Amino acid sequence: MARTRIGLFAVAIMAMVAMVAVACGDDNDDGEGGGGNTLQTVIDRGELLCGVKDSQAGFGIVGADGIFSGFDVEFCKGIAAAVLDDASKVRFVPASAANRFELLSSGQIDVLIRTTTVTAERDAGRAVDFAQTTFYTGQGFAVHADSGFNSTADMEGATICVQSGTTTEQNLDDHFNELGFAYTPLGGEDQDTQEAFVARRCEVWTADQSNLASRISQLENPSQYRVLGQIISKEPLAPGVRDNDSEWKDVVNWVVYGLINAEELGVTGANVGAMASNPPNAAVARLLGVAFQGGEVANLGFDVDPQFVQRALRAVGNYGDIYERTVAEVGIDRACTLNALYTEDKRSCPPGSGGILYAPPYR
Amino acid sequence: MTEPVAGARKVVLPPHRVRAQRPLGTRAREWTRENLFPSPAQAVVTLLALAFATAIVALAVYLVLAAEWRVITVNRWLLFAGGFPQDQEWRLWVSVALVFPLIGAAFGLWASLGRRDLLFMALAAGFLFFLARHGDAGWASTVWVAGSLALFFAGYLVCRLVPREPGRARSIATWTAGGALALALPAVLAVLMAAGGARTNEFSGFMMNLILAPVGIAGGLLLAIPLAVGRASSLRAVSWTCTAYIELIRGAPLIGWLFVALFILEDVIAGDLIVRTMVVLAVFTSAYIAEYIRGGLQALPHGQTEAAQAVGLGRTRTLQLVVLPQALRISIPPIVGQAISLWKDTALISAILPLRELVGNSKAAIAQPEFIENRIEVYVFAAVLFWIVAFVMSRVSQRMERSLGIGER
Incomplete structure (x- = not known):
């Protein structure tokens, strides 16, 4: 019977039709697809979606208890505290080097804080805007302590371990072409390059200098290795937000600036409560969004209330507090590096080194 | 002599x-x-x-x-449950305690435990006890493990009492067990999530694999049956649609479909990424299983349909009572093969999606400074976990084939 047959396949046909209809539909009612007003989305959702790394100690890693920690993770918490008044209202989304920008542009994360280098191509060519740099690093080199290498000028013909498919690999090639040196690259994943270097399958290991320092400090015998002072690239790591979303970018940006300014002004996670109830000067009062000597609370025009920096400080402390808790723990010293405050006393630093961390005034 | x-x-x-x-x-x-x-x-x-x-x-x-297994015992929570809220741990154990007796019952009804199975289970149980007892796990998890295993055997032994010959008792038992198995997945999800439980985006670790694969397999099977029947239909519109679906889905690798789940389905299916991933896994699996079932349909002699019609069965009843049971039985071996394949494919998910299953969390465990040199241990452990489940699936399928007499005529 034709009728029963048609009835029999009705489900199948309906499924097909539904799929086609659904595939053609474009009801994008969540308002998350690029641009838009992420700040309002985050507030409405009551949760910040933060794209982080899950496997780099010091920056973003999942612990044995399944909980994220690290430098980038702290900034996520700071932003959540600033916007939602609760540092625990963050969902950490593990982003990979390959999918991070698409996760951001498709609205599956609100902010990307994943050791991401600011480059012109990324800023101009991808749907990402960068906020203030949180960490300055550069591509460096590690060698065995008993080798004669002191800089790349000694490395003609050397075998060099480098992570495949990264800007690191391109920088290395550019640098050695410029020197006119031949070299043998030995590629692999982050972890492979480390093992190859330790096993002396390569003489030199190149990666972000901070990454080299932290990984070597974790090895069995760190004194067998040396990290050279030379840097061949600039790798400023910054939070990324979607293009053309200035209210949200302002907030992310000024949470970072605010935590840097707080360190400069002497406001820490430990004393922020006391400072807020009794601000020592007008600059601190403005930063914490409180009145100074009976005056008005300065409203600088952010789309969040004036105390957002204070909330971030209460949750995660200032820039230096975050650094001490995370990056310093994996053996990356701060003194005399680019990540020290610009006010650092540079007389104790080797010539040419010293902090450049500088935030615009909060006023 | x-x-x-x-x-x-x-x-x-x-x-x-x-x-x-x-x-x-x-x-x-x-x-x-x-x-x-x-x-x-x-x-x-x-x-x-x-x-x-x-x-x-x-x-x-x-x-x-030489191996140092501390990396596993320290990270056991990360590897098994990852971001699952730790104060809700009991929900995981209740799920285990729900599923184990059902697996035992399935063994008892449709198969039997041989000496090799028992040896294998003793090894697996010893391993679970080792994990549960090691470090600071305390007695609670040991009791849970022991209880779950006891429930498995209880389910097995009770169902061994059911006579093997077809009859009223057996049919009641098989329908009950089958129904319970079909409801197990929704029940487990309810236990994990209901009344202040975890959210789907807190699923992580091995538990994620254990949820995604069954959803993909069960969903795939349900979608596959109408697809296979539709493809064999004499109505052109139906058969062409089904063929197009099958060829489209089979024509692209799973990785591609995972990208679809990540970036394209987002505008279609409200809800989070895990739900979209489940849909993609089910759709992907359905295309393959539909082809296996079509193979089963084509292997049936025409006489079966003709005989059914001769005794007055309509098309629906013919399909339901005569054609599909036989076709599905013939297709069991390749369907189980596809199930095992999908099970292992769940290891791909962390490579593409911002979700963390066992392999993704293994990488995180290795990245911890103190365990940076223990990656062989972690990957071997992950491989063993995958193998255990795949092995159980293949044993069950072998036993089922034997008891259903597939390939004996």
């Missing part, structure tokens, strides 16, 4: 007895030549096998002597 007497006729021994009387060294050499090096080509195969065996033994020796 009598002693040979002088002058008696010499006893002619059969060839294998003659060989057996020669010195051991000669026999060993002969055996080696006949069995291991009968021809140059086979000699090469033997040597390759030897090299392979050596590598396995070396790995085993390393694992026993």
